[in-house]
Amino acid sequence: MSNDAQQFADQDVRITFDETLVGRPVEADGGAPIAGGQAGYRTTFKGRLTGRRLAQGDPAWLWLELGDLVEAPQDFEHAHVWVDEAYVYFLDEKRS
Numbered sequence: 711m712s713n714d715a716q717q718f719a720d721q722d723v724r725i726t727f728d729e730t731l732v733g734r735p736v737e738a739d740g741g742a743p744i745a746g747g748q749a750g751y752r753t754t755f756k757g758r759l760t761g762r763r764l765a766q767g768d769p770a771w772l773w774l775e776l777g778d779l780v781e782a783p784q785d786f787e788h789a790h791v792w793v794d795e796a797y798v799y800f801l802d803e804k805r806s
Contacts, residue, residue, distance in 0.1 A: 756781035
């Protein structure tokens, strides 16, 4: 079983691959809770799509995997991030 399959074994999660997305430059809005509070903040990720898609739940919540990050929060230490497909904005090659 792959690491992805083990990680999501108890959830309704499907990971697929979409070759048409590989390498496309995007910007994505995200957010996170603020420790100790009920408010949140918005942050931006910018990089290239890996082609991996994740669908979770029913109805599905759709995610795209973003890598080759050129913009991320200062304390973000990962090479990849899953971003909500609804908040992914495709950039043309000249802007990336």
